[in-house]
Amino acid sequence: MNIKTLPVGLIDTNCYFVHLPEKRQLYVIDPGGDAAEIVAVTRSFDFDRVEILLTHAHVDHISAAGEVARALGIDCVRLAAADHPLYASPENALLPWLPAAKNLPPAKEFAPNDDFTVIPLPGHTPGGSGLLFAAGNALFVGDTLFAGSVGRTDLPGGDYHSLMESIHSRLLTLADDLNVYPGHGPATTIGCERATNPYLQD
Template sequence: MNWTQLPLGPLQTNCYILSNEKGECIVFDPGAEGEKLVSWLNENHLRPLAILLTHAHFDHIGAVEQVREAFDIPVYIHKEEAEWLTNPALNGSARFQLGEISGQPADHLLGNEDSLTIGSFSLRLFHTPGHSPGSISYFFEEGNAVFAGDTLFMGSIGRTDLPGGNHEQLIRSIHDHLLTLPEEVIVLPGHGPATMIGDEMERNPFLNGF
């Protein structure tokens, strides 16, 4: 199986496509440029099975409806952010000058599940709040990678000054769920380049002491 990073929109939010040898795929965080994303998927002969959201801030959900409608696939989100897809005040789009975003509710709400299987894709789920109340990190053990959203970045961590953010909670989420993964696991963040768990344990100034 392979993953592809596609930075989209004015904030260059990373959308990830996780695909298998049969041409099936999972779409993580389709944040913007829906037409471009749908074209890319079709040009690469990929058939999406689902949209998985690490969280529902506006820059991670801007193309959800276009992708969902184009391929008639379900959307998964944590139950803590069940209303965010439909409410610009909650997803933050009402605060910025990039256009308000509202769509249909998610098809599946995730809670205390520790795993998720869609087709041939098996993922471990970690509820990693702090950047937002419903942030989820998806660990793809077979590919040795974790889709971390805006929880952990190369040399940094997610911002916690937005509504629902909590710095201490974010540090605890990273420590309890991400830093317990093998050091060679690749971290696929919501913005910027990929990194590795071991590198962040050693060099991330926000995680000193862990």
């Protein structure tokens, strides 16, 4: 499994490319801006099938989804159902910098598959999700957990208690050597965050 990171948009949202060469499968995770760059990187991989996966529906993680989907012939994005209202909301914006995304493809619930497991991570948004690719020892967590920090909960749909419950009961129970790929900033590991993240210390 190959992973490539491309920071995109005004606030450097991490767009990830997960390539499974043996299956000729490519996943584009959180196409938040700079659609042309995302499409160019996508076409650098050798694949037969490509899907867009969203860890959550905030505008900085979905803004390029429409353009990318049209360019690659993708008919929907995969997103937890609890975030579908946010995904479609015209108020899902960070004005004046990021207007609401337009011409988005339909959002559908994650489909069962053998490539990754969906871990519900409510808190930053109601439908925040972790995407665990066990074969690559990789977990994509959106804005739930960062290297040295945790996601904010002061945006619509955020809930601090739910966020901390998600982190403690669903992330910190995982193996220390699991690689964590957040929505912004550098990658980390579960063990590193367990030991050093100031928001997670008793």
